[in-house]
Amino acid sequence: RMWQTWAYNLPERTDLAEAYYQKLAERYGTKIAYYELGNEWELGGFRGTADEAIAIQKLCYAALKRGNPSVKVISNGWANWDSEHAQITAAKKGFPERVMKEAHGFYDVHPIHNHGPFPSYRHAITARFLPRRHEMEIDDVPWYSNETALTGIHGNEVNVAEHVWKKILFAWAYGSRDYIWYNLRATGWNPKDAE
Numbered sequence: 001r002m003w004q005t006w007a008y009n010l011p012e013r014t015d016l017a018e019a020y021y022q023k024l025a026e027r028y029g030t031k032i033a034y035y036e037l038g039n040e041w042e043l044g045g046f047r048g049t050a051d052e053a054i055a056i057q058k059l060c061y062a063a064l065k066r067g068n069p070s071v072k073v074i075s076n077g078w079a080n081w082d083s084e085h086a087q088i089t090a091a092k093k094g095f096p097e098r099v100m101k102e103a104h105g106f107y108d109v110h111p112i113h114n115h116g117p118f119p120s121y122r123h124a125i126t127a128r129f130l131p132r133r134h135e136m137e138i139d140d141v142p143w144y145s146n147e148t149a150l151t152g153i154h155g156n157e158v159n160v161a162e163h164v165w166k167k168i169l170f171a172w173a174y175g176s177r178d179y180i181w182y183n184l185r186a187t188g189w190n191p192k193d194a195e
Contacts, residue, residue, distance in 0.1 A: 025067025
């Protein structure tokens with residue numbers, strides 16, 4: 001089967017999924033800094049419902065913690081966790097908020113993806129992300145800027161160097177638990193592909 005049929009749905013055999021996640025945490029424990037349970041579910045790849053996404057979060061969290069109570073579990077990495085964003089389709093409106101609110105207690109860190117230059121990043125964090133976390137009553141959970149970048153193609157390396165430090169220092173100043181700069185660069189296959 002195509003990988004998308006199993007990667008974006010509730011596992012067919014939840015007993016096997018639980019056993020896998022428990023063994024994973026038993027074996028690797030805190031050698032893995034964060035166990036992320038999904039990627040950008042709100043952008044249409046995830047085929048399940050909000051109920052299924054919440055069930056996945058709870059199932060995986062419990063299994064990982066049984067394997068090693070010290071591991072850090074983060075939720076799905078949200079590109080546009082706020083339903084007001086234009087990229088979220090009508091079918092997914094309310095999906096990110098509902099998952100984060102109803103799965104509260106089943107993730108240790110709240111990740112966010114936000115590519116682009118520093119001014120738009122700063123605005124997104126201060127005007128939408130942090131206030132919405134407070135509104136949803138999930139701001140007791142640390143947040144994590146775990147995918148943010150600018151492309152390095154077309155001679156943009158100096159601009160990248162300027163923005164990466166601004167974004168890192170800003171994120172830490174506003175409480176980000178950690179930070180990952182997601183390296184957007186030409187892969188060699190298509191020089192016009194920014195990712």
